[in-house]
Amino acid sequence: MTCQACGLAVPDGARFCPHCGKSQVTVAEERRLVSVVFADIVGFSTLAQDLDPEQLKRLVDDNFRRLSAEIQRFGGRVDKIVGDEIVALFGAPVAHGDDAERAVRAALAMQDAVAEQGGLKLRIGITTGDVLVGASTVGGDYTAMGDTMNLASRLETLAEPGQIIVGPATEAASRDSIVYQPIGEVETRGRSGLVKIFQAMSAVGVPGERRLPRRPLVGRAHELGLLDALGKLAVEARRAQLAVLQGEAGVGKNRIANEAAALQRERRGALVLEGRCAPYGEANVWWPIAEALREALQIGGELPLEAARLAIQHWLVERDVDGDHARMVPALLHALGYRTPLRGGDRERNRAEVYFAVSTLLGSQLNRTPIVFVLSDADWASDAVWGLLERLLNGHADQPLFVIITSRDVELPPGLRTGDFGSLTFEVLPLDPTATAELIPHLGVSLTERNAQRLVERSGGNPFFLEELVALIERRSADDPSLSDDEIVDQLMTAEVEQLPDTLRGTIAARLDGLDTGGRLLIDEAAVLGRAGPVEGLARMALEARGVSPITEDLNTLIDEGLLEVRDGRYRFRSDLVRDVAYATITKTLRAQRHYQIADYLERRDDAAMRNSVVAAIADHYRRSAQLVNEMVSVAGVDRATVLVKALK
Incomplete structure (x- = not known):
């Protein structure tokens, strides 16, 4: 066997070339929906004239290391680095479901990373579409090909220094989490027609957060009944309860958890705290706990350090919390993400301090009122968060604490599988055909019984799939008002997958x-x-x-x-x-x-x-x-x- 990269002999069965280190594993070709990032360091040619070649290389290498780290932090893959340009793929070889958002968040972080190095700036272009990915014939590198790559490159050339320009598909797939400024329509070389372009300004919300719909919750009486019974048991028997909801993306786990928590607030006066685990991009391992603490302590996210310190001290004194306040305040500030003496210290000691502070605070509150803590998307929870949950459920097993966890298929740590608290794990299944059909009118479309049934079958009972299909119907109806909803459904039944919403495909x-x-x-x-x-x-x-x-x-x-x-x-x-x-x-x-x-x-x-x-x-x-x-x-x-x-x- 011969290495395609260096041409030297490679032992049979070797995964890497012993001479150049090139991977010898064949990567199958695939067609993929990806978001592509093209970034160019502005002023590279001027730097090349002014700096010694060795100085230039060190500067460029350092910047590309920083840019590569940001790309990887958001789940992307560096496709290539050529001269002063870096190209990244989000969605290949592995899709995440929110790759357009990841690509734009990464681009924003890349701009910040380069700005820290002597005021350098990037021009960035991003677009989303279909490509062919796999190993190239020459060299065997994993790469992507297709018009999507060409368009991203052209958008990059349209960007001003420090600007991020995205195409319409990227904007549509990430508009709920990124603030965009419309620029207009432009001609791009090699393409017929005009392309709408937008400037990415900033990110909002938690990474990967999906806006929950305002539609009625249908077909979930059984699940809500189970959770309500656990909440009642926690209060009346004063025994902590844990419920774990598992299921595929889009099936409605978080919606059910939020509805169940609202019922506990309404029926039993519970204090509801919520924390969502971020899948990427968040450095604070306590992020979901910080969200819950801000709600409990009524501290805004933008509050300066000293103001937050005073607010926490006032809260502890006002509620007569029994405990070492001087010890608790720095630990709570640390969990909230503020810079305190705990930052950079011994990790295990810091965790113990946070465990003590949060457990003491919530224990004091549990003496006054039941607490429901909803931890969403626990697949991304850190070890620190799991450790705190073990501490809370085992340490407050005789108090009215109800923890609801949602995940796709997370495996609970040993300390949460058994204990003095009650627990229940169940799978949230897709809606049955009757409930799915019942949901359709609430989504704003009017269909014949036959076409409603066709939509039910196409969605497979997944509420998110159904909502995305209905949103597509609405967009097509707006584009061509002469079409009825039933006519659009007829088209959807034979539509190519490329015509489906990118959020759904992802x-x-x-x-x-x-x-x-x-x-x-x-x-x-x-x-x-x-x-x-x-x-x-x-x-x-x-x-x-x-x-x-x-x-x-x-x-x-x-x-x-x-x-x-x-x-x-x-x-x-x-x-x-x-x-x-x-x-x-x-x-x-x-x-x-x-x-x-x-x-x-x-x-x-x-x-x-x-x-x-x-x-x-x-x-x-x-x-x-x-x-x-x-x-x-x-x-x-x-x-x-x-x-x-x-x-x-």
Whole structure:
């Protein structure tokens, strides 16, 4: 085996070249929705004239290290560095569901990082769209190609020094968390028509925070009943309770938790504290605790240090909190993110101080009123936060404390699995078809019963998916008022995945990327085979494509994840949208090959009766393969003339 980077021999099975260190692992090509950042250091040419080459290299290297660190901090990947320019991808090789927001937040942080170095500035362009990612033929580097890359580069050239310019797709996907200033429409070289552009001004809210809808909560009476019973038990039996809500993104976990907390406030006079774990970009490990403390202490986020110190002291004295105030105040300030003598000290000692202060404060409050603490998105909770929860639940097990945690699939630390407190963990499932249909009128659309049912099936009962589809209907209706909602739904049923909202595609892609390799490959194969089909056919496809048999373990993973259903020997996607997004990530070349192989296998089956029963499926797979071959001109392993003839039979 020869290394593509340096041309020297590499031992068989080696993951890296022993000579140049280049990875030898082949990266499969994929089609991906990504947000691309192009950033250029302004004045590089002038610096090159004024500085010694060694000085210039040290300055540039230092700046690119800082920029790379910011990109990685927000979950991005450095694609390339060329001269004075750095290119980053958000959404590949792994999607996060909020990659447009991550890209813009990273760009804002990059501007700040460079400004600290002698007043340098960046020009930055960002856009969101589809690209092909994978290893390049020459060199084998993981990279991206497509018009999205070209547009981001052109937007960067339009930016003034210190300015961040984004395209319309990026703005639409992140407008709830980024403040934008519209600039207007511009012509970009190589593209027909005008492109709307916006300047990113600042970020608002917690990273990754999704605005909760104001629609009624339907189909969740059972979940709310369980949580209300736990809250009642915490108060009446004076025994702390822990509830953990788990489920896929968009299913409504946080909405249920917030509604349950509001019920405790209304029915039992509980003090409700909320903290949300930030998935990235937040340096304070106590962030969700700080949110809850600000609410409890009634301290605004912009309060100066000394004013905050006085406010905390006044709060402790006014409520006659029993404890060492001189010890508690610095610890509470530290948890709130202020610079105190604790910063930079021994980490374990600092944690112990915060545990003591928060536990004492809440313990005093629990003597007066029940407390409900909602910890959202606990998948991102720090060890410090988990340790504090253990301390609170075990230390106040005989008080009316109710902790509600939401997560996708977090594993609780040992100290929260058992204890003197009560606990309940349950999965929040997608809405059933009846509840999903009941939700549709509350979202502002009027549909026939048939089209409402089609929307129900396409969403798979996920409220967020349904809301995004309805938002798309509203946008199309605004663009063309002559279309009825039912006509737009007809269009949606056959729409290409690229026409779906990027926020929706990103959320589903992130869920698929969370699968292990076997599960991800199997769901891709199922996506090619069809929205529903025989498990036997899926097993045959996995065997011929990857030499994998049996598929039982991977299939069970997809069932457990709520992605597929299996009944009477047939699989079915829980949501058509999941199938569409999975299918769209597969390269068109591979799709053409797989469709051809499926049709050829079905056509060659010995059982004539069985073969005749799948004539329509054979024709459909040949037709899809032929369409893709026509589009790609040539596909290895698929004879163009043969597949075109078979598609017409």
